[in-house]
Amino acid sequence: MEIxxxxxxKSGKTTLFNALTRGKAETAAYAAAGPTPNLGMAKVPDSRLQALAAMFQPKRTIQAEVRYVDIAAPPRGSGKGDGLSGQFLAHLSGVDALIHAVRAFEDESIPHIEGSIDPERDIAVIDLELAFSDLAIIARRLERLTDSLKGARSPERETLLGxxxxxxxxxxxxxxxVPVCQQGLSxxxxxxxxxxxxxxxKPQLVVLNLSEEQLPQAASYEAELHARYHRPQLEIAALCAKLEMxxxxxxxxxxxELGSAWGLKEPGLERIIGLSYRLLGLISFFTTASGEVKAWTIAKGATALKAAGKIHSDMEKGFIRAEVVAYDELAKCGSLAEARRRGLLRLEGKSYTVQDxxxxxxLFNV
Ligand SMILES: Nc1nc2c(ncn2[C@@H]2O[C@H](COP(=O)(O)OP(=O)(O)O)[C@@H](O)[C@H]2O)c(=O)[nH]1
Ligand SMILES: [Mg+2]
Structure with a gap:
């Protein structure tokens, strides 16, 4: 998974990236953004994994991870509808979702390229660039389709026309x-x-980057943006990236201690990671074998066979069955042995839909 x-x-992209990945990439008030993107992994916080580790006392506990890319190159001619430069686009096209950092913080020492703080304008600017990039892709493809159609016969011709x-x-x-994700495509x-x-x-998470002073009003900032932009495939969060970093x-x-001094109920980055999970339609399942308690990420709706394949291709090939217990049930029992005794371990086949x-x-053959 990559976001x-x-x-x-200067909207705070790198600051947010550092917060999410516990990284130390260079943030800058003035310097021009470099051409290389920052890449990093964030561990997905999950209190269930901690509880399982306490129960199984494994040699290793391994959290699920999400990969983040901070695309350093700014859009060419932002807001002028030039679309995105090739390099920027190349890094973006492969990601599964976008986090859109929007500046709300006031700081005179950090000039805003548009000269003032206006989150709605900035969101429109970036949305426009994204749309122009898509339009450019369509224009190129339509041109090629016109060429291909010249010599094409049925049934290829029908496919191309479609x-x-x-x-x-x-x-x-x-x-x-109207963005592609809202066009009601079948x-x-x-x-x-x-x-x-x-x-x-692509699904989008809009992160409004507040100053420390604005933080107490985070909920109302969020509500405002929600009312204005709410749609499927879009989540909204307001936080102070600098504090989170x-x-x-x-x-x-x-x-x-510091977080609660600022009145934060939960670390903002845990929320962001959780929201990106939801946005991407992901769930977690756990394994406890071989001295390792491990969280795995899988798409909602995936089968037990697919889950086995995630761990090892041999496990998928030689799949016999899966022994499954819901985390909540197991937590109540306190151990796998007790869950087994109470008949809570279920034997499931290849087509079982894995639950969060x-x-x-x-169980598999090699
Ligand atoms: N006051 C304040 N400054 C911030 C905040 N977030 C980022 N900055 C500063 O804004 C500048 C640009 O941030 P950076 O993350 O490099 O932005 P990027 O260009 O989008 O990657 C840096 O000097 C940051 O320290 C914030 O919430 N409050
Ligand atoms: Mg940056």
Missing amino acids: GIIGLP EQALLARIRADLEKE ADETKAIVNYQFLTA ELAQLSDAEAE GDVITF
Whole structure:
């Protein structure tokens, strides 16, 4: 899973990236952004994993991870509708979701490229760039389709005509400022365009970057943005990236103390990671074998067979069955042995749909 962090220069992208990944990439008030993106992993916080570790006393406890990319290169001619430069686009097209950092913090020592603080304007600027990038992809593809159609015969001709019509329709909606993810495409249509990696088709998490002073009003900032932008595939969070970055560099105990001094109920980065999970339709399951308690990430709706394949291809090939207990049940029992005694361990086959929090032991042939 990979999430790209985008936003105008100086919106706090790198600061947020450092908070999420506990990284130390360079943030800058003035310096121009470098061309190389920052890459980092964030461990997915999960109190269930901690509880399982206490129960099993494993040699190792391994958290699920999400990869973040802080795309350093700013959009070319932001807001002028030039689309995104090739390099920027290359880094973005492969990500599963976008975090859009939006500046709300006031700080005279950090100039805003548009000269003033205006989150709604900034969101519109970036949305426009994303839409223009998609339009550019469509224009190139339509040109090539026209060429291919010249010599094409049935049934290839029909396929190409179908694609042409679909792209023309998507283009018309994009021109009316409807992002691809909101165009009500059917499952087949969505599948047909998946290779284009349209940026406006990606789920988005808008992170409003507040100053420490604005932090007490975080909830009302969020509510305001929610009322204005709410749609499927979009989540909104308001936090102070700078404070979160500082918290991320502290020990857990120190961070909790400082966090509660600022009135934070839960570390903002835990929330962001949780929200990105929800946005991406992901769930976690756990394994406890071989001295390791481990959290795994899988798409909601995935089967036990798929889950086995996530761990090892041999496990998928030689899959016999899965022994499953829901985390909540196991927590109540206190041990696998007790869960077994109470008949709470279920034997499930290949097509079982894995549930969030399932604790699974796979039985397989090698
Ligand atoms: N006062 C204040 N400054 C911030 C905040 N978030 C980021 N900054 C500062 O804004 C500048 C730009 O941040 P950076 O993360 O490099 O932005 P990027 O260009 O989007 O990657 C840096 O000097 C940061 O320290 C914030 O919440 N409050
Ligand atoms: Mg940066």
